[in-house]
Ligand SMILES: *[C@@H]1O[C@H](CO)[C@@H](O)[C@H](O)[C@H]1NC(C)=O
């Protein structure tokens with residue numbers, strides 16, 4: 001096969017793969033029947049049992065416009081679908097003349113954008129980047145989510161710069177775990193606020209934004225592991241097997257966490273509960289692992305064989321908020337009790353953000369306190385951080401996690417050019433010109 005031929009074949013493959021994996025939005029007339037709604041792309045791909053209508057093996061001809069283009073030359077039909085979708089998705093044209101981005105109710109947006117018990121305040125599912133930025137100054141269901149992680153980013157950056165002026169991060173290797181930790185606690189809220197800002201540009205962008213959000217969170221778990229491994233480890237565990245392998249295991253955990261949480265998005269439409277459980281598990285595992293040394297220290301203290309320090313009380317507050325964070329993430333309280341009441345203020349995701357940030361603040365205080373007070377003892381016992389075990393682990397983990405995100409995002413980005421007469425206003429806009 002010629003070079004060009006094989007490139008074409010690979011292209012076709014990817015195009016078909018993409019349409020098998022990801023659902024296609026076909027306009028808001030879903031319920032009414034004709035050509036609307038989401039094709040159950042993921043569902044079909046992930047459902048192994050035979051089709052309920054017993055049609056035998058399914059050849060996905062009608063649900064995947066790309067097949068029409070590639071296999072039947074149905075460009076005209078495709079254009080028609082695009083136009084219909086655009087008409088439906090753009091809603092009445094007079095709405096577009098309003099300057100502030102229009103908000104929608106839950107039944108007006110595609111299924112992927114819907115959030116349980118949040119009824120109103122949805123942004124346009126095809127917002128422009130500018131609209132997204134503007135929408136962070138307009139009251140909608142994501143505004144508080146954006147700000148509750150954007151402002152803390154600046155708080156952590158400020159703390160980081162203050163530390164930079166008092167510690168020697170460049171040459172003092174004892175401070176490197178803290179350096180990595182501080183970098184990561186600045187990155188995760190920032191990534192999250194960007195994800196919440198830009199998630200309504202398209203269904204694809206929503207997934208990719210949250211892939212990055214999960215990636216940043218799982219790197220944060222590595223930051224916790226590195227700082228706990230060097231500063232928080234109980235005295236009796238220093239130089240143990242766990243201590244020596246703590247960071248490599250944590251790197252493995254980030255890969256597990258990112259892959260599983262990204263994968264859980266694929267199940268969201270068809271198995272919402274399974275998806276949520278997987279995602280929760282994906283985050284609980286690395287954070288539990290990181291916290292094992294801390295639990296041990298707290299238990300020792302409860303048993304009376306320690307002198308409670310400032311560090312330990314900060315760590316305990318952190319644990320309290322960490323449990324609260326996990327609870328809020330899974331329980332969907334309070335909006336579950338009164339759907340529609342907490343669309344703008346006070347829904348669980350906002351509380352989750354706040355509790356995560358407050359928890360991180362206490363964790364940071366605890367880590368810094370331990371780092372300052374245990375330095376002499378740790379250095380004397382030969383527990384000096386290495387470059388590879390701190391910054392090296394971060395770089396390796398960053399590269400691997402970005403690759404995982406890349407693998408999950410590729411089918412979303414490799415959208416074949418679905419041509420249209422007005423490429424810039426088209427809702428079936430081509431991602432790769
Ligand atoms: C807010 O609305 C967007 C769509 O604009 C949706 O994707 C998102 O899930 C909603 N967020 C919350 C927290 O309800």
Ligand SMILES: [Zn+2]
Nearest residue numbers: 145192349353
């Ligand atoms: Zn969030």
